[in-house]
Amino acid sequence: xxxxxxPLILMVIVGFVLAVVFLFAAEWLGAxxxxxxxxxxxxxxxxxxxxxxxxxxxxxxxxxxxxxxxxIEVVFLYPWATQLTTLGLTAFIAVIIFIVxxxxxxxxxxxxGGFNWD
Amino acid sequence: MEELGWILLEALIKALVIFTxxxxxxxxxVYIERKFSAFIQNRIGPNRAGPKGxxxxxxxxxxxxxxxxxxxxxANKNLHRLAPIISLGxxxxxxxxxxxxxxxxxxxxxxxxxVAPNVNIGILFxxxxxxxxxxxxxxxxxxxxxxxxxxxxxxxxxQMISYELSMGLAIMGVIMVSGSLNLNDIVIHQxxxxxxxxxxxxxFIIFLVSAFAETNRTPFDLPEAEPELVGGYNTEYTGMKxxxxxxxxxxxxxxxxxxxxxxxxxxxxxxxxxEWVGLQEGSVWLALAQFASIVIKILLLSCFFIWVRWTVxxxxxxxxxxxxxxxxxxxxxxxxxxxxxxxxxI
Numbered sequence: 001x002x003x004x005x006x007p008l009i010l011m012v013i014v015g016f017v018l019a020v021v022f023l024f025a026a027e028w029l030g031a032x033x034x035x036x037x038x039x040x041x042x043x044x045x046x047x048x049x050x051x052x053x054x055x056x057x058x059x060x061x062x063x064x065x066x067x068x069x070x071x072i073e074v075v076f077l078y079p080w081a082t083q084l085t086t087l088g089l090t091a092f093i094a095v096i097i098f099i100v101x102x103x104x105x106x107x108x109x110x111x112x113g114g115f116n117w118d
Numbered sequence: 119m120e121e122l123g124w125i126l127l128e129a130l131i132k133a134l135v136i137f138t139x140x141x142x143x144x145x146x147x148v149y150i151e152r153k154f155s156a157f158i159q160n161r162i163g164p165n166r167a168g169p170k171g172x173x174x175x176x177x178x179x180x181x182x183x184x185x186x187x188x189x190x191x192x193a194n195k196n197l198h199r200l201a202p203i204i205s206l207g208x209x210x211x212x213x214x215x216x217x218x219x220x221x222x223x224x225x226x227x228x229x230x231x232x233v234a235p236n237v238n239i240g241i242l243f244x245x246x247x248x249x250x251x252x253x254x255x256x257x258x259x260x261x262x263x264x265x266x267x268x269x270x271x272x273x274x275x276x277q278m279i280s281y282e283l284s285m286g287l288a289i290m291g292v293i294m295v296s297g298s299l300n301l302n303d304i305v306i307h308q309x310x311x312x313x314x315x316x317x318x319x320x321x322f323i324i325f326l327v328s329a330f331a332e333t334n335r336t337p338f339d340l341p342e343a344e345p346e347l348v349g350g351y352n353t354e355y356t357g358m359k360x361x362x363x364x365x366x367x368x369x370x371x372x373x374x375x376x377x378x379x380x381x382x383x384x385x386x387x388x389x390x391x392x393e394w395v396g397l398q399e400g401s402v403w404l405a406l407a408q409f410a411s412i413v414i415k416i417l418l419l420s421c422f423f424i425w426v427r428w429t430v431x432x433x434x435x436x437x438x439x440x441x442x443x444x445x446x447x448x449x450x451x452x453x454x455x456x457x458x459x460x461x462x463x464i
Contacts, residue, residue, distance in 0.1 A: 003121075003122070003125060004234055004236055004237045004238075005234070005237060006122070006125055006126065006129065007125065007128075007129030007132070007133070007214065007233045007234040007237075008214050008215065008233065008234040008237050008243065010126065010129045010130060010133055010233070011129070011133045011136075011210075011211055011213070011214035011233045011234065012207075012211040012214065014130070014133040014134070014137060014210070015133075015137070015206075015207040015208070015209075015210030015211040016203060016207035016211070018137060018206075018207075018210065019202070019203040019204075019206040019207040019210070019362065020203055022202075022206065022358060022361075022362055023199060023202060023203055023358075023359065023362070025183060025358065026182075026183060026187055026357050026358030026359050026361070026362075027187050029183045029184060029358075030183070030184060030185050030186045030187040030357045030358070031184070031185070031186040032186065032187075033186060034186075034188070038188055039188070039189070039190055039191040040190065040191065040192075041190045041191075041192050041193075041262075041263060041264045041354070042190070042264060042266070042348070042353055042354060043264070043265070043266075044348070048192075051192055051263050052260075052262075052263045052264055052265045052267070052268040053263065056268070056269075056272060059276075060272050060275075060276050063276045063279065063280060063439070064276070064279065066443070067279040067280065067282075067283065070283050070447070071279075071282070071283060071286070074283060074286045074287055074290070077287075077290060077454065078242070078286075078290065078293070078299075081290045081293040081294045081454075082293055082297060082298065082299055083297075084294045084297060084458065084461065085297060085461075089462055092458050092459075092462055095458065096455060096458075099451055099454070099455060102451070103448075103451070106447070106448070110444070115439065115440070115443040115444055117435065117436035117439045117440070118436055
């Protein structure tokens, strides 16, 4: 069984090695005529104001937190989904209870405005 | 140990063949996209390089390789180089688990079409790899130290993780029907016109919408909304480094099409019984016919992606988030419950 993972790992290695080859080819083949102006950050032709290491909207952080919560629930459901027929009706009822609790959390976040973007 | 050597050799050959196929697929898709959009907008499209402009993608890649590689002084140099590697590497690695046909016998060995289509974590591998792909885009946006890039990268990562949830839940319906995470088993389970799209119509629609969002294609191409963010996360990339993101985007489009075909549209199954035309189980010809079958499905679905891109306008960001969190997520959960209920009642 484990031997089936060997080609999988090989493919990942091949993919990343070829990507690295592409990167070095890009850096090696390209022309090199650097000037100071070319190396500045692009800001629609204006002189850049400050840099991008600034605070940004907290909403992205909220999305990330919600994602972690719900993604863990999804991960919990996967083993059940694969063994659906073996585990039978009891497991299905347990999963329904689980999803109902999940929905309770979902509606709490909805009412509290966790999904509001404006 | 000799067995391991053979497996490694076989996998290496298949990996290189599939890599070439992905690059060819990306080139073909770029060409189709440009011709198709030209047709939609009543233009001619590329017609100079080669007959009917067929060599245009290759000319583009050559040009990209020869372009100057500009890295801004303010950028975080090493992460700036790492980001395209992650994007392209992930786009290629995902193909490892997609079955491109059943198996055939050659010199006493059963050879499967695909690098590792029988691995029993197929779907988990795909979900894991698409999650890693988010890193490439986020890192590209952050390391460029450019405000446009940062916003593009953040938007993109928020969008991709939001739609990954509905995607994972939509796939769960397929897993419940087929009872396996193995993509080859899922395809075999759909033999004889029992396509999952008929058993999982809601899941199919949710998966389709999520696939559009995951690949950052219109109507969800907010990360690179040109009028407001210039180029989004790849604003500060030039030459082939930009080309790598470009290749990864088209590679991902082909991957999504392949996944939709595999999970919902019968994968490599022929639309008729192969015995009718005298194709034997396990023969090379049957394997080739099945390969042609999935390639046609992938091409048609990719054309659908392109058609949508040039027809539907872009969403606003709050609409995008509302669709992901308020519509697709509850619908996907309901789909899981409904699938379970139907499977136990019938």
